[in-house]
Amino acid sequence: MIRDITLGQYYPGDSWVHRLDARTKIIATLLYLIELFVVNNFYGFLITAAVLAAVIALSRVPVKFIFRGLTAVFLIIAFTFLLNLFMVDGRVLWHWKFLTITYEGLSRAFFMAIRLVLIIIGSSIMTLTTKPVELTDGLEKLLYPFSKIGLPSHEIALMMTIALRFIPTLMEETDKIIKAQQARGADFESGNLFQRAKSLIPILVPLFVSSFRIAQDLALAMEARCYHGGSGRTRMNEIRFERADAVAAVLMVVFLIVIIASRFI
Amino acid sequence: MSISVRNLNYIYNPGMPGETVALRDVSFDVADGTILGVIGHTGSGKSTLLQHLNGLIKPTSGEVYIDGECITDGKTKMTDIRRKVGLVFQYPEYQLFEETVSKDVAFGPKNLGLDEEEQQERVKKAIGLVGLDYDEIKDLSPFELSGGMKRRVAIAGVIAMDPKILILDEPTAGLDPSAHRDILAMVRRIHDEMGIILIFVSHNMADVAEMSDKVMVMSDGQVALEGTPAEVFSQGDKLSAMGLSVPPAREIAELIKRKAPDFSSKALTIDEAAGDIRRYLEETRG
Amino acid sequence: MKFIEVKDLKIEFTRIDENGREVPGKVALDGISLDIEKGSFVAVVGMNGSGKSTLAKCFNGLLAPSAGRVVVGGFDTAEEEHIWDVRRRVGMVFQNPDNQIVSSIVEDDVAFGPENLGIEPKEIRRRVDDALKRVGMYELKDKGAHMLSGGQKQRIAIAGAIAMRPECIVFDEPTAMLDPKGRASVMSIIRDLNAEGITCILITHFMSEAEQADRVIVLKKGKVLCDRTPEALFSDREMIEKAGLEMPPAIEIRDKAGLPEHLTTADDIADYIAKK
Structure with a gap:
């Protein structure tokens, strides 16, 4: 599972x-x-x-x-x-x-x-x-020397934080969508490769729509909490x-x- | 059509650190034509139970009988169960995916292997049943519709499979008061016109009292209370111990009883409570 | 004292037409004027699409006015250079408990806002602990956010707002996705915060929640339909119907039983009947 x-x-x-x-x-x-x-x-x-x-x-x-x-x-x-x-x-x-x-x-x-x-x-x-935050903070610090040559170390670290945070959410979402389409009689197991690929559309479209909705909500929530990039940001646990x-x-x-x-x- | 559930147990992640018992020894029956209201908190096992009824989850032990046929013995074909038992998840509008409304609603009938003509007939009927205008809406993209309409289309997608049992998980979640009333009326109409068993989950006790023939209360993976709305909602103490409540009309009636000891009322709805108050005042006056 | 001043606020969304040009689209808010008093508890109600959430986003500069002005604590939200001053003063809690938590671990998420403000690590720690205690989630500070219930997640989101020490918090349908237990816990926190002097703006579909505010603003099609105390609003059946809302159960019972109009709560009704 x-x-x-x-x-x-x-x-x-x-x-x-x-x-x-x-x-x-x-x-x-x-x-x-x-x-x-x-x-x-x-x-x-x-x-x-x-x-x-x-x-x-x-x-x-x-x-x-x-x-x-x-x-x-x-x-x-x-x-x-x-x-x-x-x-x-x-x-x-x-x-x-x-x-x-x-x-x-x-x-x-x-x-x-x-x-x-x-x-x-x-x-x-x-x-x-x-802790995910420590992991990404550590990564940000390790990559920091490379930011002088244009590597966006803070952004990479934040992207990882968010990815780690939303893995369980997206998995639950996927699970729910699969079940909802199965309840409408969808069959993901039989048929040839082409048919099987096609049978993924009812899962992928709602999943993309959901991901965009989540991204939009999250961006708004981050902005509301004064997120404005890595400069001037401090950390609770150095x-x-x-x-x-x-x-x-x-x-x-x-x-x-x-x-x-x-x-x- | 009937549902019988016998000694159903379900354990998530058996033998693992995250092991949780989601259902313990759940047994109940639902007779033909019943509207069953299910209440309970998040994590009480409601959703897990409902997903057993159309074979989306296989029990750890125990049996589910739909119309006398055991669907948990591994022999039944899943499409046969899903033809009979329609399940509408919470926020079903998030599962729409087709280019047009009619294609989306046709997804279920198509999976059942119906021919084109029959599919369209089902789609037309289902869209009508959810209170939308087929000709007006059939070629629109489902993503262009308002929230309330999207939800109706998603419900139509399940109704189009012509189930004999329809399960709705919180069909009014997140709606404003008038859309809420509309959806409830629609659900009632679908039940009456299709003559089916209807099971709905709700956090709104007033809706449950108003709509249901029978009420089932889930708590901690078990059926904690079961009976007619009058029977279940007369056990206010037990409900509040589970963090649940009685319908507001009953709450107000109880409050009056505490202050005016000779006032008596078993009201579940606004109308019943108002009637009891009228009677009481006339009697005390006379 | 006024904390937020809204004057002739208009929000018009633009859309891209077939030729790729930006053209005017839907008007979400159409000439809104109102003030929010410091320390008050204001509910905003109205049907889906009435502009409630759009208005909420104007209170902390997430949306800039197409026309008109929104002034928060003396700062105009349209002025780029003051946008952080505005957002620091007005916290926000959204509807979906899942989609507003940034970090996987409870306390790290609560720290996100203060970290953005560039506050000293020790001070952040103090604020985070304090905020978690105020929402009753301190014991769960090391837990993974995805393990929590919807109500608990929403309390984390509130703690995240509190940790920024705002003067006002806007709650955009915070209870819509919660079960009764979660809903009750969020409402009791909102009342506590307001009692401590934080201005609370609550957008909701539940009349039982709107009833608890000092003042209810009713929106319809982007305009203020009415703006009064809950008692005054719920004694006006015509207005309730016009706005597509519903009466609280006590008032419904009162009217259907033919009781006098000055009774506005279940307690009033019970007292009235007891005296008969």
């Missing part, structure tokens, strides 16, 4: 991970993603998984809650797995008609699936432990880089070195 998607949700808490500067978490997540693509063997994945498990434990976010995010993207993971399983050439393990599984395909499929799972869990840890952040940064670098080293095992 739509409401199972945990990516972008915040899990309130006061753990060590929650208290880290958003910038630290953004950079750490970026490093972590890079690491995942550097990893090429079993030991590397084992270390990564162990580090991730440690971070989850530190964050005190229930494991159940984290895994719920995975169920929503299970199809993508399964698809990636199958694609790699059958598409890679190499030493044949099993063969039936046009389907062939190779040793290389099997290991690649496993690694890709594990990689995806780790990506999703890792990045959802960031969003689950960081984000601050503290000792814990330095510790986290050092640990991340150590982790990166270990991972690179693991390639040579």
Whole structure:
């Protein structure tokens, strides 16, 4: 179900991970993603998984809650797995008609699936432990140096804030529209590709109309609350880089070195 | 036509941190031709319950029978249920999508697989039933209409499926007093002319008292009270404990009773309350 | 003392014709003149399309007059350089609880207005806590906005307005999408704010809400049809019908039972009958 998607949700808490500067978490997540693509063997994945498990434990976010995010993207993971399983050439393990599984395909499929799972869990840890406003504030601060070359860092950050805020609203809206059209006998499941694409029109048109209405209402509400761009704006919670952040940064670098080293095992 | 609901339970996100019981052991019956008013707060389970009645939600356990046929056993074809049970959501005007009013209203009949001619006949009849002029409106874009008219067109879209049971979720939400009265009169007319079961959700106790043959009060996923308007609204204490109230006419009658102990009234509507006051004053005078 | 002065206000929307030229369109407000007293509680009623919401948007400069003037606390809303002075003084709460909340977390949303005003972080924190306490939502300050009920969301929106320390708040049908519980909680907050000296302007379809104001302005087709106390308005059946409104239940009962006209509330009626 739509409401199972945990990516972008915040899990309130006061753990060590929650208290880290958003910038630290953004950079750490970026490093972590890079690491995942550097990893090429079993030991590397084992270390990564162990580090991730440690971070989850530190964050005190229930494991159940984290895994719920995975169920929503299970199809993508399964698809990636199958694609790699059958598409890679190499030493044949099993063969039936046009389907062939190779040793290389099997290991690649496993690694890709594990990689995806780790990506999703890792990045959802960031969003689950960081308030959306802190996340976007952190992003705004990180991008600030680039505003000198014309990058609208404040606007990008605000757009993200609003996007995160309205994901649940739009999902509810979509759910309602789908149900309303189903109540009028709409069928989204049968027919060929063209017919199915056409059957989306009764959902997409009302969804666009609703989105524009929401955008209009929101713009008005923001204007009424004196929004006039980023200049002269202050923040209730100034984000601050503290000792814990330095510790986290050092640990991340150590982790990166270990991972690179693991390639040579 | 009849509805029977037996031991219906529904749980959102079972086994997950967000697990919520939306319906617990809900059972009730609705007889042919009834107007059933449903009241209860947001989150009381009303919407979840109504969506079970036309198969949009599958129960965690329990059964729904429409006209004696079980629709929750997984064997019934969904189009057959939706042909019988029409559901109009809150703010239905936000679901309009076609270029013209007649195309939009024809969406339901088309999905039922009716031929062109029959579709148009249904559209014409439905637009008439919601009190709009077919020839005047059929080629207009639904997006050009006023709010009240949009809502009528959206309701016509469901009526055009010729349901035997019509469910309306807060049909008067957000309307001004005169549009409110018009829509209520329209709903009443649709019920009388089509001879159907009508279920409507409302936060307006006066409307519920005025319109319904039977009233059902939902609270915390359960049917808290059920009966005729007189039966339900005589339990003011229970209603106020749920944060609900009795119709204003009854409230005023109760207030008078507190100050004039020999005044008695079971009034639900303005007219009944006024009648009781007249009688009381004549008696005390005489 | 006058807080808002509206003089010959006209709002005319323009539209683009087939040749891409801007041409005059619908006239939404047509020569409105009225004053809003500081500290008063004014209701604005009228049918859909009578211009109520358009008028609301003129009170804080969200719409600039096509003709005429709106002066708020001494500032003309048509003057660009004072627009923020106007909006800081007149807060606004809209109909749809969902579409006016900017941030995902309750307290961050309440902070949005003060942050735009460039206020010191510590002072913002004080204002946000205070505003949340006044609407009874302080305990939920860390919650996600999408987890709240409609009534709770509307209270957050009110807290967002309060945190800007306005002198006046315009409520544009704040209860239209709420259930009875939510509606009652919003109305009680409005009464409290007014008792604390904030000027309240309430746009509504519910006569039971309009009844609670000191004064009711009735609009019809962009014009002021009448402007009087609720007692005076609801003793004028002809006016109510002309405006497409309805009588409060107590008055309906009074008239149908043939009771004297000086009884205007349910309490009056009960007292009258008890004395008989």
